[in-house]
């Protein structure tokens with residue numbers, strides 16, 4: 001547990017620390033660097049050389065300012081009184097203990113998805129948030145994509161009515177990143193807990209965050225990581241090793257919610273078939289596809305119509321999505337607005353993911 005270090009409270013830019021200096025940290029750091037209301041104070045990584053390289057990279061962007069500090073652990077970073085809020089960008093098995101320490105120090109935490117591997121880990125974060133002056137924002141970056149923000153405006157205005165059915169899909173042909181992602185004991189699972197949580201969360205958010213009551217899930221590991229496929233570029237974890245893989249290739253589920261709404265989900269790392277990304281919402285007044293391209297469906301004068309919003313990008317747009325996510329976290333950490341994705345949302349997603357794996361293992365529906 002980190003020492004209680006009261007965060008500094010000044011009118012100056014919010015001092016931020018980033019724990020974990022790997023690939024996703026780059027998106028957090030570059031977005032903080034573009035936010036005039038934030039100042040990167042420190043980066044921590046168990047690989048101190050990596051933290052030092054990140055710190056040097058971001059110090060170079062602001063010559064004349066105090067250099068970004070590098071630490072070899074999150075506890076050292078939390079002992080730095082200029083750090084007021086923290087991004088947790090480490091591998092999945094460390095999210096819960098690090099987030100709990102951040103919250104115990106009175107700071108807010110932007111915790112990368114999946115928030116936790118297990119319900120117990122997620123509950124620890126919920127309890128720590130409840131006892132802290134800080135808030136949690138889970139890194140559901142797809143909520144912050146401009147196409148999702150536009151659709152939320154329509155949904156909140158009632159254009160979809162009650163959403164009673166949703167389909168969420170993210171099928172990759174050869175997308176197992178390997179390394180710790182492919183080690184179940186570290187990651188908690190494969191495509192379901194990795195990319196699946198993004199789509200599960202998006203659908204759930206647009207459905208009005210209903211409580212899941214029953215889950216029927218399935219998983220498959222028939223193809224492995226398809227490490228033989230060299231004709232397609234894939235993102236590979238730094239410690240990629242083709243022989244190391246203990247996660248599913250494919251997962252799917254039917255989730256039933258209180259009130260009767262239903263969600264169908266399927267996700268894969270490895271599959272013989274076309275890559276697909278889809279999120280479709282079906283409501284009592286209208287429908288929408290968020291992915292692959294934002295489109296609304298309704299009825300006008302006894303005719304079914306399709307509405308195509310004219311926006312910069314109708315699909316997930318990662319650069320503005322991360323910027324919006326970071327800007328939102330800075331406002332939430334400052335207390336200017338509530339967190340849009342508190343730890344309770346991460347707990348709900350963890351319960352559903354856990355139930356999918358349990359249902360798949362038992363071959364039966366799980367009641368929550």
Ligand SMILES: NC(=O)c1ccc[n+]([C@@H]2O[C@H](COP(=O)([O-])OP(=O)(O)OC[C@H]3O[C@@H](n4cnc5c(N)ncnc54)[C@H](O)[C@@H]3O)[C@@H](O)[C@H]2O)c1
Nearest residue numbers: 020021022023024045046047089090091092094112113114
């Ligand atoms: N939002 C998204 O779309 C998205 C995309 C990719 C990854 N992620 C999530 O981000 C997290 C990190 O993924 P990544 O791709 O950056 O992984 P990575 O392996 O590239 O980086 C993780 C870093 O954390 C460091 N680390 C591990 N344990 C640590 C600890 N206890 N304290 C400090 N540093 C520690 C490692 O040394 C490494 O540098 C994962 O939870 C992943 O699911 C989110």
